[in-house]
Amino acid sequence: MASNVVTRFMEKHAALSGKPHRVRSSAEAADAIADILAAIGAQRVALANLSQELSAAIERTLSGKVLELRKEPFPASTLPHAIDDCQAGITGMAFGIAQTATLAEIAVNDAQRLVSALPRTHIGIVHAKDVVETLEDAAPLLRSIFQQNPSNCTVSFISGPSRTGDIELKLTLGVHGPGEQHAIIIEE
Amino acid sequence: MADVHQAALKARIVKALEEPKHSAALLRCMQRGRDNRARALTELPGGADFRGTVKAVKDRCIEHQVELVNRFIANAEARGTRVFCARNGQEAIDYVLKLASDRKAKVIAKSKSLTTEEIEINDPLIEAGLKVIETDLGELIIQLVHEKPYHLVFPSVHKMAADVAKIFAKETGTEVSEDIPSIMKVVRAYLRPIFLNADIGMTGANVGIAENGCIVIETNEGNGRLVSSIGDCHVCVMGIEKIVDTIEDAMLMVLAHPVSASGQLPTTYVTWMGGRSPLGEGESRGPRESHIILLDNGRRSTRDDVAMRESLNCIRCGACMNVCPTYGVVGGHVFGHIYPGPIGIPWTAQVHGLENAGAFASLCISCGLCKEICPAEIDMPMMIAEVKRRFAVEHGFAKAERTMMGADGFAALGSAMAPIANRMIQSKTARKVMRATLGIDERRALPPFTHQTFKKWFHARKRVSQESKRRVAFFVDVFANHNRPDLGQSAVELLERLGCEVALPEQRSSGYPFIAYGNLDKAREVATFNIARLAPFAKDGYDIVATEPTAAYCLKSAYLTLLHSSNDSEFVAGRSHEFFEYLIDFDTGTTEFPSLKGRRFGFHISCHQRPLGAGHGAVEWIRRHGGEVKIIETGTCCGMGGTFGLKSGPLGYDLSMAVGKPLFDLFNQSGVDAILTESSVCAIQLREGTGLPVYHPLELLAQ
Numbered sequence: 001m002a003s004n005v006v007t008r009f010m011e012k013h014a015a016l017s018g019k020p021h022r023v024r025s026s027a028e029a030a031d032a033i034a035d036i037l038a039a040i041g042a043q044r045v046a047l048a049n050l051s052q053e054l055s056a057a058i059e060r061t062l063s064g065k066v067l068e069l070r071k072e073p074f075p076a077s078t079l080p081h082a083i084d085d086c087q088a089g090i091t092g093m094a095f096g097i098a099q100t101a102t103l104a105e106i107a108v109n110d111a112q113r114l115v116s117a118l119p120r121t122h123i124g125i126v127h128a129k130d131v132v133e134t135l136e137d138a139a140p141l142l143r144s145i146f147q148q149n150p151s152n153c154t155v156s157f158i159s160g161p162s163r164t165g166d167i168e169l170k171l172t173l174g175v176h177g178p179g180e181q182h183a184i185i186i187e188e
Numbered sequence: 189m190a191d192v193h194q195a196a197l198k199a200r201i202v203k204a205l206e207e208p209k210h211s212a213a214l215l216r217c218m219q220r221g222r223d224n225r226a227r228a229l230t231e232l233p234g235g236a237d238f239r240g241t242v243k244a245v246k247d248r249c250i251e252h253q254v255e256l257v258n259r260f261i262a263n264a265e266a267r268g269t270r271v272f273c274a275r276n277g278q279e280a281i282d283y284v285l286k287l288a289s290d291r292k293a294k295v296i297a298k299s300k301s302l303t304t305e306e307i308e309i310n311d312p313l314i315e316a317g318l319k320v321i322e323t324d325l326g327e328l329i330i331q332l333v334h335e336k337p338y339h340l341v342f343p344s345v346h347k348m349a350a351d352v353a354k355i356f357a358k359e360t361g362t363e364v365s366e367d368i369p370s371i372m373k374v375v376r377a378y379l380r381p382i383f384l385n386a387d388i389g390m391t392g393a394n395v396g397i398a399e400n401g402c403i404v405i406e407t408n409e410g411n412g413r414l415v416s417s418i419g420d421c422h423v424c425v426m427g428i429e430k431i432v433d434t435i436e437d438a439m440l441m442v443l444a445h446p447v448s449a450s451g452q453l454p455t456t457y458v459t460w461m462g463g464r465s466p467l468g469e470g471e472s473r474g475p476r477e478s479h480i481i482l483l484d485n486g487r488r489s490t491r492d493d494v495a496m497r498e499s500l501n502c503i504r505c506g507a508c509m510n511v512c513p514t515y516g517v518v519g520g521h522v523f524g525h526i527y528p529g530p531i532g533i534p535w536t537a538q539v540h541g542l543e544n545a546g547a548f549a550s551l552c553i554s555c556g557l558c559k560e561i562c563p564a565e566i567d568m569p570m571m572i573a574e575v576k577r578r579f580a581v582e583h584g585f586a587k588a589e590r591t592m593m594g595a596d597g598f599a600a601l602g603s604a605m606a607p608i609a610n611r612m613i614q615s616k617t618a619r620k621v622m623r624a625t626l627g628i629d630e631r632r633a634l635p636p637f638t639h640q641t642f643k644k645w646f647h648a649r650k651r652v653s654q655e656s657k658r659r660v661a662f663f664v665d666v667f668a669n670h671n672r673p674d675l676g677q678s679a680v681e682l683l684e685r686l687g688c689e690v691a692l693p694e695q696r697s698s699g700y701p702f703i704a705y706g707n708l709d710k711a712r713e714v715a716t717f718n719i720a721r722l723a724p725f726a727k728d729g730y731d732i733v734a735t736e737p738t739a740a741y742c743l744k745s746a747y748l749t750l751l752h753s754s755n756d757s758e759f760v761a762g763r764s765h766e767f768f769e770y771l772i773d774f775d776t777g778t779t780e781f782p783s784l785k786g787r788r789f790g791f792h793i794s795c796h797q798r799p800l801g802a803g804h805g806a807v808e809w810i811r812r813h814g815g816e817v818k819i820i821e822t823g824t825c826c827g828m829g830g831t832f833g834l835k836s837g838p839l840g841y842d843l844s845m846a847v848g849k850p851l852f853d854l855f856n857q858s859g860v861d862a863i864l865t866e867s868s869v870c871a872i873q874l875r876e877g878t879g880l881p882v883y884h885p886l887e888l889l890a891q
Contacts, residue, residue, distance in 0.1 A: 076468035110417040110467040146400045152463035162410040166326035177410025
């Protein structure tokens with residue numbers, strides 16, 4: 001059942017010019033990330049919203065492969081430039097929606113939003129068990145997120161790369177946000 | 189008076205007709221929007237049924253608006269957001285000016301917001317010394333050339349890549365190649381420092397949620413995310429009608445909006461923003477603030493205005509402009525004030541005043557297609573008729589409009605004096621006089637009148653009594669009565685051959701021109717008359733049948749609105765049928781009738797027929813009788829718009845032919861022998877535009 005949801009997510013994501021990857025563990029996720037970063041030659045990479053386990057796996061794998069990993073906490077005085085300066089941003093996602101190939105990101109600090117918004121490449125990581133079928137299924141999830149964060153909280157739905165059709169209606173990727181958007185789905 | 193007002197509009201239409209490149213780009217955009225929407229609907233479990241759900245949610249939220257606004261404010265403030273209620277644009281502008289001055293702000297980065305367009309906030313901010321930059325690419329392009337949006341969703345659709353390259357070359361002082369990827373690189377580099385250094389980020393909101401005080405911002409480019417996160421101060425300007433009750437309501441809007449706008453579900457980025465977050469940790473760069481300006485600007489009075497209230501259901505998807513025939517030719521600079529397109533007419537009337545709306549309302553030809561595509565099922569044609577009515581109270585009706593609304597009496601006179609009238613409509617001199625006195629274009633071939641009207645024929649003929657299986661009350665419109673009684677005769681004879689007893693209740697012609705030109709008092713009078721005469725037949729078990737699509741549309745839809753869904757109007761609507769939709773249930777194709785084998789027809793769907801089965805009955809009937817028939821369509825109107833194309837000049841014949849051109853081309857390239865359509869006025873237009881023979885399907889009976 002879960003894998004069907006993942007398949008649907010991946011098909012839709014690819015149709016939206018996204019790049020989906022299915023992996024079996026945090027370690028495999030880190031390997032996939034290393035390959036993506038190597039392909040684009042990223043030297044400075046920002047990380048946000050990741051579990052301890054994922055963060056550790058990524059740091060281990062990328063050690064020596066990239067020049068600099070920038071992690072939370074981001075000093076306020078260096079923002080937004082410290083993130084804009086990165087070629088790739090890697091963020092953990094709260095849940096996914098298969099119907100629309102949406103990755104949902106929870107941010108209680110806007111620096112987390114910038115990691116998925118400023119660099120040219122964004123890699124979002126979600127666990128297969130957190131992928132729901134439809135937008136409708138996402139409503140109760142949103143409700144509980146906002147109840148758990150009664151002061152400030154922003155949830156961002158990200159469905160593929162930044163796009164525009166404003167010139168001659170021709171689809172163009174990456175006008176402001178990432179032109180390359182990866183979804184890594186971990187099935188454990 | 190009204191003619192004077194229309195003179196300015198006519199001049200703008202003439203100018204737009206001289207720019208066919210803009211119209212071609214716009215028509216491509218509209219076609220793409222419709223195709224993508226249709227494709228997206230196949231991915232929705234309920235298909236087009238989501239429209240009813242959206243309408244129900246919007247109706248409920250507008251009904252409970254006062255309570256929802258209060259709850260939204262309380263919940264947004266609980267999240268630390270400051271909420272300001274602006275009664276009008278000036279109050280909103282003053283609030284932002286003060287904010288900018290208090291914060292010593294220099295740069296405001298904006299993401300696309302029609303509400304800030306509505307109140308024209310940019311100019312006063314720029315005059316106060318602020319740098320205000322639109323970051324949505326389309327909005328930026330038009331900002332740089334000081335224009336207004338050409339289309340709601342694609343504001344710069346009339347600018348080609350070469351134009352855009354020139355605009356950015358001038359702005360950046362560098363050379364910009366004309367290919368889109370190169371332009372994008374320039375745009376990204378141009379806007380990046382603005383995003384990074386903005387003191388204030390200003391956005392609109394697609395939805396506000398009462399339940400938790402969140403706003404929802406939908407974008408595809410991602411500019412909304414940057415504008416709402418980097419600057420230490422975020423200002424959101426939103427109309428109060430955007431507030432819904434629950435997250436589920438908001439989710440529906442998040443889906444309905446892009447499905448209708450661009451065929452996406454949903455937009456690439458949907459930001460659910462609840463309160464203001466810090467940016468980074470430790471040493472702060474200053475306090476982070478979030479402000480929401482809730483704008484009234486005529487919305488509360490619109491809610492109290494029964495005829496206009498439904499316009500608050502608009503979710504700003506732009507679907508209505510993707511199907512509007514005249515908008516496609518003249519574009520949003522002519523067909524709009526600030527809000528363009530069909531919904532732009534009632535919205536302009538409510539927020540920018542009746543005078544501004546009246547200046548372009550007569551571009552609406554009342555085809556009704558906007559209502560059929562609107563995700564919230566807003567009855568735009570009737571609302572626009574009401575705007576026309578209010579404008580006419582001040583300024584009267586234009587000459588040609590008076591003629592068209594008097595068509596009934598004119599036709600009666602034509603029939604009474606048929607030989608003379610028919611010589612007149614053939615005479616060049618007489619036609620010039622008719623243009624000057626009646627506003628009818630002399631280039632338009634008018635159908636001849638017959639001395640014996642359908643009604644006279646019906647009452648004079650001998651009826652053979654027979655046992656009837658069905659009882660039919662026939663509803664005839666002005667044209668079928670005075671110009672083509674043969675069609676009504678064929679219909680009646682065919683129904684009788686198939687075992688129906690046919691009655692002709694006392695009736696007036698449908699009166700649709702009164703709706704089209706905004707004489708709603710007259711329209712209501714006609715509707716009341718006809719419903720009073722038809723209801724007893726309907727209650728007695730008669731089925732009511734009309735051969736003219738517009739007449740059937742009146743019975744099934746327009747009269748209901750005019751009479752506020754009175755019991756009798758509901759009863760009549762429930763028993764009314766478009767002729768072939770009715771016939772197809774029991775005419776199995778076995779009636780004696782010349783076979784249509786070997787003949788190839790192209791079928792034209794008249795606009796008013798679209799909600800009545802879209803010609804399915806007629807097409808099926810032709811096929812059952814051996815004819816080959818395919819529907820040929822652009823998805824919009826043939827341009828005739830009822831009587832619109834009979835009127836002289838730019839606000840009539842010229843515009844009507846320009847609208848029809850793409851459809852004429854399709855018919856001429858299709859290789860069909862003849863065109864079939866059930867609408868008498870579409871037939872005039874298609875005959876003239878294509879040079880092909882045009883028939884009503886009933887005419888084939890006689891051939």
